[in-house]
Amino acid sequence: MSCAQPPILRFHVRGSTEEAAAGIAATHDPDATLTIVFASADYDLAPLGEALAARGVTRTIGATTSRVIGPLGIEPSGISGFHLPAGRFAVADTVILNAATIGLPELRDQVRRLRAELDAASGAPGGHLFALLFVDAEARCEERLAALLGMELKGIPLVGGSAGDTYFNSPDQAPVNTPLLYHGRAYQGAATLSLVRSATPLVAYCHNHYVASDQRVVITDADPARRLVRTIDGRRARDVYAEKCGFKTMPRDSADFAPYPLMIRIGGQYYARGMQRIYPDGTLELACALETGLVVALGRPGDMVLLLTEMFDAMRAAIGPPELVIGVDCAARTAYMEQRQLTPAISTLMQANGVCGFASLGEQFNTMHANNSFTCLGIAKWP
Numbered sequence: 388m389s390c391a392q393p394p395i396l397r398f399h400v401r402g403s404t405e406e407a408a409a410g411i412a413a414t415h416d417p418d419a420t421l422t423i424v425f426a427s428a429d430y431d432l433a434p435l436g437e438a439l440a441a442r443g444v445t446r447t448i449g450a451t452t453s454r455v456i457g458p459l460g461i462e463p464s465g466i467s468g469f470h471l472p473a474g475r476f477a478v479a480d481t482v483i484l485n486a487a488t489i490g491l492p493e494l495r496d497q498v499r500r501l502r503a504e505l506d507a508a509s510g511a512p513g514g515h516l517f518a519l520l521f522v523d524a525e526a527r528c529e530e531r532l533a534a535l536l537g538m539e540l541k542g543i544p545l546v547g548g549s550a551g552d553t554y555f556n557s558p559d560q561a562p563v564n565t566p567l568l569y570h571g572r573a574y575q576g577a578a579t580l581s582l583v584r585s586a587t588p589l590v591a592y593c594h595n596h597y598v599a600s601d602q603r604v605v606i607t608d609a610d611p612a613r614r615l616v617r618t619i620d621g622r623r624a625r626d627v628y629a630e631k632c633g634f635k636t637m638p639r640d641s642a643d644f645a646p647y648p649l650m651i652r653i654g655g656q657y658y659a660r661g662m663q664r665i666y667p668d669g670t671l672e673l674a675c676a677l678e679t680g681l682v683v684a685l686g687r688p689g690d691m692v693l694l695l696t697e698m699f700d701a702m703r704a705a706i707g708p709p710e711l712v713i714g715v716d717c718a719a720r721t722a723y724m725e726q727r728q729l730t731p732a733i734s735t736l737m738q739a740n741g742v743c744g745f746a747s748l749g750e751q752f753n754t755m756h757a758n759n760s761f762t763c764l765g766i767a768k769w770p
Contacts, residue, residue, distance in 0.1 A: 392769045393472040395711045397743050399457040401465040404430060408438035415444050415470055421478045421581065424449035424468035424568065425745035428552035431564045433573040440571040448480065448579050449568035450521045450550035454721050454746035456714055460734025469711060469743045475769065479504035480581040482569040487528040487576065491535050498539045501582040515585040517764055520547030522578040523566045524748035527614060529756040530676055532578060537754025544591040546764040547751030548715035554663060554748055587767040590705045593752035595760045596694045597686035599650045599657045602631055604683060611676035623669035631685050641665050642722035648759045649683040659686055659759030661719035674749045674758040692732045699740045702765045709765035714744030716761045721746045
């Protein structure tokens with residue numbers, strides 16, 4: 388590992404599809420093993436993939452989002468991303484077309500095929516492995532998919548996010564564009580899985596800034612498959628939730644609930660379950676499934692900037708200053724930042740730690756589908 392190796396190049400481009408593709412291609416090394424792009428919803432991934440392929444950027448994976456994270460921090464428009472250089476990274480990837488219905492045997496075969504491809508690939512000395520998963524949020528299959536993949540990956544860190552732009556839209560507004568890009572083509576109802584071998588160490592975290600309060604409620608009518616909660620404590624879900632949060636007027640926007648996610652306890656740790664939509668009849672749609680009979684706690688926010696700083700400090704203690712942090716930040720956290728005027732401070736932290744990623748509609752971490760989290764993977768610099 389003493390010989391010089393090219394850096395991981397990050398980018399943030401704007402302009403028309405053709406202009407953005409030209410900007411990405413200008414930073415691209417023909418020997419790059421993979422290019423990841425995160426595009427705001429005003430870009431259509433289908434023509435973007437074609438424009439990139441025409442410029443020789445063919446091995447691309449991407450996601451549509453409402454906010455992109457990159458060298459400029461957190462931005463509402465543009466395309467951010469990075470190129471993984473050959474010699475430091477080896478990659479095997481696939482598109483899962485039937486993400487909502489794929490069975491364990493088929494998924495196991497795909498993971499094993501990727502492992503075999505990675506073992507046969509040249510480059511990337513060392514055994515620092517991770518998996519990167521992007522899922523169409525509208526397929527609503529992340530809980531099952533993460534659980535199946537996590538079991539088969541057997542301890543390899545998995546970090547992922549749910550692609551789409553619906554969080555800041557009304558419930559009756561359809562997604563703007565196709566959410567996923569894989570090797571130049573756009574896909575719906577799918578997922579992309581990349582298995583990566585890195586020459587330098589890495590570390591993954593599922594971080595949030597919430598604390599479970601002593602207020603508890605019971606989910607009394609839910610549709611887990613559709614992630615709907617109709618009643619809480621036997622009453623209309625929106626009304627009970629609003630009362631517990633202390634609202635004096637009834638919220639109409641799901642972002643109003645961003646500071647107060649519902650929290651469930653798994654393995655001694657609390658995980659947030661944030662809201663995605665409020666329907667006119669008071670039904671709530673969450674970004675993660677909740678089941679009837681489940682007891683949940685109301686979350687309260689801690690100091691977002693301080694806690695995120697502490698997480699990055701822990702990352703630096705583990706692997707040194709990261710060269711790249713692949714970051715999947717929940718759209719509900721984005722709403723919270725914007726409500727509390729924290730976006731500039733968080734953007735500065737993201738820039739200082741080399742974060743590149745997107746605002747997601749759910750986050751995957753190992754075997755779990757999370758929400759209201761900053762799920763990330765840091766990659767150490769070349770020595």
